[in-house]
Amino acid sequence: MAKIKHLLPDHHLSREAPLPTCSDMIQDMHNDSLTILVLYYSRHGATRKLAELIAQGIESVPGCDARLRTVPAISPVCEASAPAIPETGAPYVEVEDLHDCAALAIGSPTRFGNMAAPMKYFWDNTSAAWLSGALCGKPACLFTATGSMHGGQESTLLSMMLPLLHHGMLLLGLPYTEADLMLTETGGSPYGASHFAGSDGKRAISAEEKRLCLALGRRLATTALQLARGKND
Ligand SMILES: Cc1cc2nc3c(=O)[nH]c(=O)nc-3n(C[C@H](O)[C@H](O)[C@H](O)COP(=O)(O)O)c2cc1C
Secondary structure, eight states: OOOOOOOSOGGGGSTTSOOOOHHHHHHTOSSSOEEEEEEEOOSSSHHHHHHHHHHHHHHTSTTEEEEEEEOOOOOSSTTOOOOSSOSSSSOBOOHHHHHHOSEEEEEEEEETTEEOHHHHHHHTTOHHHHHHTTTTTOEEEEEEEESSTTSSHHHHHHHHHHHHHHTTOEEOOOOTTSTHHHHOSSSOBTTBEEEEOOTTSOOOOOHHHHHHHHHHHHHHHHHHHHHHHHHHO
């Protein structure tokens, strides 16, 4: 299915310019589908599985396409560079993906209670997108995986909210109308989707964790559609 392209006119490239609205976004659409970016970092695959479930939830909403992207690993050796195309998983994110998307889900493994450095490094290089307001007014949600049960899922989800708030995004969590939030004995929180992968990273995603990922993807997509339609009325 065709994706939304060139959503931001050139005049949005100055800080004084009016911020982009959903009307701007849908004005240039060549079809009626919204592109929703699912951006993740995953070293051992647990966070990637969550990203794929969230994408599934997004695509269950008619009129929404998920675009899966990842960020490169980083290295203290400055000569080291990532291959142009990742060996596994989604393609690397590009600045255009931030402009193109109508909504964003970001996910990272928990690293000492925080997002992993490659995801933080990505956001530390988004000044141009911040200046242009590329993400301002768009909805966003978060997901993470941990090795231990109480190892910082919630703090990681909260840490990933900070750059998104600076970008002017509208943050979505999971409401307690999702029964699985009360039933889960592993991941899933009002701050976003999560998974307790275990110390060896091999625990299966539980039924509750899975349903909460799907619900979060659906919620993000539905909200993006409602915003687009509301701005266009
Ligand atoms: C440097 C480092 C720090 C970590 N810190 C935590 C932590 O604070 N809490 C926790 O539960 N797990 C921690 N872990 C485990 C990862 O969060 C866990 O293995 C996660 O599921 C990996 O996701 P991935 O499979 O997407 O790479 C850490 C792992 C590494 C390598």
